[in-house]
Amino acid sequence: MQKQAARSRIDELVKTLEYHNNLYYNQDSPEISDYEYDMLLRELENLEAEFPEFRSPDSPTNRVGGSAGEKFSPVVHAVPMESLHDSFSEEELRDFDRKVREVAPAARYVVEPKFDGLSVSCEYRNGVFTRGSTRGDGTTGEDVTDNLMTIKSLPKRIANAPAFLEVRGEVYMSFKSFDELVRRQEENEEKPAKNPRNAAAGSLRQKNAKITAERALDIFVFNIQQVDGMTLTSHRQSLDYLSELGFPTSFYTVCDTIDEVIEEIRKIGDNRGEYDYAIDGAVVKVDDFSVREQLGSTAKYPKWAEAYKYPPEEKPTKLLDIEINVGRTGVLTPVGIFEPVLLAGTTVSRATLHNRDFIEEKGICVGDTVIIRKAGEIIPEVLSVSEHAENAVPFEFPKVCPSCGSPVSQDDEAAIRCTNTDCPAQLTRHLIHFVSRDAMDIDGLGPAVLEQLIAENLIKSPADLYRLTADDIIALDRKAEKSANNLIAAIEKSKDNELYRLVFALGIRNIGLKAAKIVCENFLTIDDIMNAKAEDFEKIDGFGSIMAQSLENYFGLESTKELVSQLKELGLKMKPSEQRASGGIFEGKTFVLTGTLPTMKRSEASKLIEQHGGKTSSSVSKKTSYVLAGEEAGSKLTKAQTLGIPVLSEDEFLKMIND
Structure with missing residues (x-):
């Protein structure tokens, strides 16, 4: 290779490896396999050995792993x-x-x-x-x-x-x-x-x-x-x-x-x-x-x-069929069914085909011979088609939902969804989410029990969970009186949950647990949330137009209003989250906490900040008002000093509150 070409390739490899290093070590979200990364690193090592004059001191070949992030000391x-x-x-x-x-x-x-x-x-x-x-x-x-x-x-x-x-x-x-x-x-x-x-x-x-x-x-x-x-x-x-x-x-x-x-x-x-x-x-x-x-x-x-x-193991197998699964929000997901093949120590016979675009891009047809591997040695994935079946016909996505027969539509995210909000497949997955630990946290209501309740027509919506009786549970197969009473007690207990749990449990598109908490910190009651418009949600720090519009769209549905009304009548307290104090000495101020404080935990300091109207952030920026620093403060303290942001000790922080 000529010197100029080598220098250009070395620069390109360094940038590529730094990008993937950050994803792997700091974001825990790699885009390429370990083997692909290793091959890029090996190519760089070989080029640097041949052209040492182009090797920089901070080359990825000289460094170990990622960097220490700012979330921890x-x-x-x-x-x-x-x-x-x-x-x-x-x-x-x-x-x-x-x-x-x-x-x-x-x-x-x-x-x-x-x-x-x-x-x-x-x-x-x-x-x-x-x-x-x-x-x-x-x-x-x-x-x-x-x-x-x-x-x-x-x-x-x-x-x-x-x-x-x-x-x-x-x-x-x-x-x-x-x-x-x-x-x-x-x-x-x-x-x-x-x-x-x-x-x-x-x-x-x-x-x-x-x-x-x-x-x-x-x-x-x-x-x-x-x-x-x-x-x-x-x-x-x-x-x-x-x-x-x-x-x-x-x-x-x-x-x-x-x-x-x-x-x-x-x-x-x-x-x-x-x-x-x-x-x-x-x-x-x-x-x-x-x-x-x-x-x-x-x-x-x-x-x-x-x-x-060990090199990644790839094997050919025949695609026998493509099944369509219907998710909690109605998304239709294609799943490939293969002739069983031993791959990385286990037998593989199924793998997601993601969506219609994925199938079309790879030209996948039922009957084709495809190459599969396990991403990260775990999740089976289709890499390519190695041979088309004779008279292969491109797969066509269904125009109606395979679960309920309702029409399907494609949204801006390239996802194809069932248009029927009462679709049985959606109901099962929606209820599984509704009762999960981070949502309403109803212990004992696992997928098997929910499927039985749905099959017996005892529940058709989340509200029906709160109409169940012990006798309903006992009537199910293999349910003793004690376990039935425990389940009813768990359902009753969930009525006292904070409001953010319910908002998360409702399964609103683009609204995860953290977003649900933030919404409920800014809106006191469920009625406040239901009456708000997208522009009101966009005023929340960290909320974009997509999340804001999702909230307005969901709470604008008549079916949502009816569900919330029923849940109120059934005794759900919908307790507001702890509100950040308004008018406190820290109103409008953002704190970043770093290092070990002498007498209090960071969580205690954060609570004090919120009680006095402020908020906390995990990273230092120009918008940071104060950095509260203890021992071994590290890079956050350095950045604050560089930006000229006031740094407080614990004593100074407490003095501000007491004064």
Whole structure:
């Protein structure tokens, strides 16, 4: 390649990788597969090796992971959390082995599975878990102690512990937990998580630890970063010690030769479909710590370890049929039915085809041979058509709803919807959403019970839930009197919910839980909301025209007015959310909180701000009025000082309130 072309390609790759780095590490929302990313990074590495004069100090090949975000306090790692160099072939593994044996001819290796999750550090003082942080850029991460506290398998206290211990682990979401999360998201017609890794990362970086707790995260601990009072000489010894202390560790194998290493990697790859967690490769580490010191590290990678990445598995199969599912808001979603095929350890026979545009763009016809893979090794997806069936006929979307026979229409979002708001398919999914935890939170009303109630014509709308009696429940199959009474009690309890839960439960298009809360902070009663126009909603900070119009359209329907009227008559309190005080000393002021305050939690400070008319934000901008800063304030404090925004200590903040 000519120099000018190489420089142009290097610049292009750097920009592309920085974009995808941000999506993967900071947004937890990648657009390309790990394999596609790895291939781009490998291309950049090769070009920089050939043309070193074009390699910049901040190249993605020199950096580890993402950056520490502003949602959490920064944590500087005393021991850097390094990344690993990747291999994609046996030849590359043998090359790694040759380099190791040039320094240590008798080196032994430990081979472990490579977990596909989020790397974290956990610190223990005198056996007590005191702080946990993400890897971040390898040097500085985010303090996620409260969220790590919700992981049941992570010890909070350890017996016979050293004075100080720092361990490194990988937070992950099991396939079972991931399937449950996706099921809830699909029922609510939310964008489902792409794979367990993104779901785990997004869950661990929630500001509300209660949400993290609901996601059932888990962890494997695989390294000791620091330990006081004892000497460890090998990786195998450290793994056994971690297990003795009660940390969840994974299996490992000690190998004397590179042939044994390759055989173990093949075995892990062959068995990965049997694990209840995602792995994307295997890790090879030199066992002896003294040999590791001799080998050292590059700017980004240790020279004593290598990660082998498994390639994504793609297979052909025949598309037997296309089914149409009707969602909660009436969206018709095509689902491909395939000849069963074993893919990444599990049998695949179904996959979403997303919408009509997706089918038309790929030219998919029933009977075609298609290439499928698992996105992130989990969710089956159709990549392309490899061979059209003889006399293939393009698939035509139905013009009527397959559930109720009503006409369908296409909206501005390219979604095709059933026009019948009383459609049975919509009713089931709507009620599942209505009773869900974040909505009306009616314990015991699962999908199976709701389907029975609908089949018996006992409920045709959310209002009918509040007309049920214990006798109605007992009449259903396998329902005892005690469980029937418990269910009626749960329904009765839900009448006292705050208003925002009901607004969210109604399933209004484009209005999620956060939007519902904001609406109810700005409008005191359900009548206020129903009487408001789009322009009134647009005055709410953070609301756009689409959300505002969705609210006006929904509450303008006669069917909505009738439903709300019935719910009032049935005793729903529709209690207003706690209102932000008006006329307080902080009215019109926006605060950003950062660092650890001396005597109060951030949640307590936020409540005080709202009680005095102000509001809080997670990021510093020119619109920020004050930054309330404690210890280890980090980047938010720096940005505030750069912008000239007043910075308050806790004492100054409390003095403003008292004065």
